[in-house]
Amino acid sequence: MFVLDAVASAFDRATAGVTARVAAATWELLHVLGAHRWRDGWETNLDAGWRQYRGSRCTICDVPWEGW
Numbered sequence: 001m002f003v004l005d006a007v008a009s010a011f012d013r014a015t016a017g018v019t020a021r022v023a024a025a026t027w028e029l030l031h032v033l034g035a036h037r038w039r040d041g042w043e044t045n046l047d048a049g050w051r052q053y054r055g056s057r058c059t060i061c062d063v064p065w066e067g068w
Contacts, residue, residue, distance in 0.1 A: 031060065038065055 041054035041064075056065035 037059045038056050039059050041057035041062075042051060043054050044051045054064070057063065058065075
């Protein structure tokens, strides 16, 4: 019984790793193809008491919008 549990847990670890890599690669491909979600990029530091506009940026990867 112990051997089957070890085999099952090893299989779970292997499939979880593969699943995570496939999901990450799929998301990266979709993101490159235009799955950006844009927002106005205000950066605020409450401790220092300042606020700075950084332009339109993606909410996921924080790349700036290059314009038209």
